[in-house]
Amino acid sequence: MAQADIAVIGMAVMGRNLAMNIAEKGFKVAVYNRSSARTDEALAEAGDLAGNMIPCHSIEELVAALKPPRALLLMVKAGAAVDETIAQLKPHLAKGDIIIDAGNANYRDSVAHDQALSAEGFEFLGVGVSGGEEGARHGPSIMVGGSKVAWERVQPVLTAIAARYQGESCCAYMGPAGAGHFVKTLHNGIEYADMQMIAEAYGLMRAGLGMTPSAIADVFEGWTKGPLASYLTEITVQALRTTDPATGKPLVDIILDSAGQKGTGRWSAIEALDLGVPASAIAAAVEARGLSGMRSLRQAVNGALGDAERAAIGTATPEIIAEIEKTLLTGKILAYAQGFDVLAAGSKQFGWNLPLAEIAKIWRAGCIIRSRMLDSMSRAYSATPAPESLILDPDFAGELKASLPAARKILGLAVANGHPVPALTSALNYLQQLRASRATVDLVQAQRDIFGAHGFERVDQPGAHHGPWHTGAE
Numbered sequence: 001m002a003q004a005d006i007a008v009i010g011m012a013v014m015g016r017n018l019a020m021n022i023a024e025k026g027f028k029v030a031v032y033n034r035s036s037a038r039t040d041e042a043l044a045e046a047g048d049l050a051g052n053m054i055p056c057h058s059i060e061e062l063v064a065a066l067k068p069p070r071a072l073l074l075m076v077k078a079g080a081a082v083d084e085t086i087a088q089l090k091p092h093l094a095k096g097d098i099i100i101d102a103g104n105a106n107y108r109d110s111v112a113h114d115q116a117l118s119a120e121g122f123e124f125l126g127v128g129v130s131g132g133e134e135g136a137r138h139g140p141s142i143m144v145g146g147s148k149v150a151w152e153r154v155q156p157v158l159t160a161i162a163a164r165y166q167g168e169s170c171c172a173y174m175g176p177a178g179a180g181h182f183v184k185t186l187h188n189g190i191e192y193a194d195m196q197m198i199a200e201a202y203g204l205m206r207a208g209l210g211m212t213p214s215a216i217a218d219v220f221e222g223w224t225k226g227p228l229a230s231y232l233t234e235i236t237v238q239a240l241r242t243t244d245p246a247t248g249k250p251l252v253d254i255i256l257d258s259a260g261q262k263g264t265g266r267w268s269a270i271e272a273l274d275l276g277v278p279a280s281a282i283a284a285a286v287e288a289r290g291l292s293g294m295r296s297l298r299q300a301v302n303g304a305l306g307d308a309e310r311a312a313i314g315t316a317t318p319e320i321i322a323e324i325e326k327t328l329l330t331g332k333i334l335a336y337a338q339g340f341d342v343l344a345a346g347s348k349q350f351g352w353n354l355p356l357a358e359i360a361k362i363w364r365a366g367c368i369i370r371s372r373m374l375d376s377m378s379r380a381y382s383a384t385p386a387p388e389s390l391i392l393d394p395d396f397a398g399e400l401k402a403s404l405p406a407a408r409k410i411l412g413l414a415v416a417n418g419h420p421v422p423a424l425t426s427a428l429n430y431l432q433q434l435r436a437s438r439a440t441v442d443l444v445q446a447q448r449d450i451f452g453a454h455g456f457e458r459v460d461q462p463g464a465h466h467g468p469w470h471t472g473a474e
């Protein structure tokens, strides 16, 4: 009998936890996984919540379990798995039924799915979900894009399962198809930058100040009470406090220094480049992950040039630690500013009218980048008119001004003493470029005009100009 409010397809980490979350909020959820064993495992794990879950072992069974118009939420591997699942579902669905892709899809795939499905009479939502396993189970941040009719149908479920910040649900409608996954992509781009900059600050304390992981954990713990308060700061404390049971060493020292990536960070950098918006801190973080994976090249370069000389930048005094905190704060504000700039540019380019203040609001709880700073960002974007960049918001401008001398000093020391700090320096260079009253691309314009007659503008006359250039003859 059709009694389920919604279906969740994909019973891996995210899907099964979302299903339990939905069941806990009092909705009936039909669950299905390509390999049936996972469906049974999910039911077994659900305990009392299984009463609100309907296990289905075939697509036919799943479709029959749903109240019309049927809403089916896919939480499977992004890409081909989504295409295949949609193709399997379609023959069993009726017009008006809703397919929701809630994985980490590329927003372009969401747009394509929306076009194809709406042409066949189905509704589509591309939904970004952030919060990992814990978030999926107890309240993620949810970014919805696509059909408004479909949104209205599933809004009660998605709003109920999302995290709450001071009573407000961290689920919101972002705009037409593509908008939800575009926002989620940039969330992850910012996440990459935030994580990389935290790792760089850790590196400075570890190799530059000679501190132990546990002493650095204490520092990060202190930072959880200040402007850097965030989930990522908190889990950094947890990571640095963990000892490897097998060796008794700090676990962080046993973990291979090669980080994976599934695509969203890279897509953020690609979209930024496509839109012509600098997102150098995000790009640096993506590149740092890529470079970490080039193990044979790293070993060859290490062998050829010798181990990077990572000399002391000082001793672990409260003063220098406070300067590293300010350096991280500077980098973090700038990386978020870049991420929001990409969102604003995408919004304009695709005519989405993305709600930037709302985005900052729904990122305040549930998602991986949740932080105290996002509350200030939601306030900044609620202003009329909204600032052109977060850097121009008076509070963030004030924080940057106050932190800048420390950031320059620390990053100067870092570079001079051989410490890799690609994301932090990219962020700082971005600000230094923006602040400069005169950029050095005047010389680039000269070069372009000499080799390609590309022309240039003059500061003292209107119009396009060309040369005349010194030939060496005069």
Ligand SMILES: NC(=O)C1=CN([C@@H]2O[C@H](COP(=O)(O)OP(=O)(O)OC[C@H]3O[C@@H](n4cnc5c(N)ncnc54)[C@H](OP(=O)(O)O)[C@@H]3O)[C@@H](O)[C@H]2O)C=CC1
Pocket: 009, 010, 011, 012, 013, 014, 015, 033, 034, 035, 038, 075, 076, 077, 078, 080, 081, 082, 084, 085, 102, 103, 104, 105, 129, 130, 131, 132, 133, 262
């Ligand atoms: N893990 C996380 O922290 C987060 C993940 N996400 C996104 O959520 C989605 C799900 O993530 P996660 O739970 O980690 O699971 P995975 O990304 O590891 O995907 C595994 C699931 O996809 C299914 N699957 C794989 N290939 C196919 C296929 N060809 N046809 C049908 N089903 C297939 C698997 O079924 P089977 O068991 O049969 O192999 C399984 O249910 C992904 O898009 C991910 O990027 C979003 C936020 C956080």
Ligand SMILES: O=C(CO)[C@H](O)[C@H](O)COP(=O)(O)O
Pocket: 104, 129, 130, 131, 132, 188, 191, 260, 261, 262, 263, 264, 265, 368
């Ligand atoms: O979406 C997520 C959190 O919001 C994923 O957990 C995370 O981004 C995984 O991505 P990657 O493997 O590329 O680090």
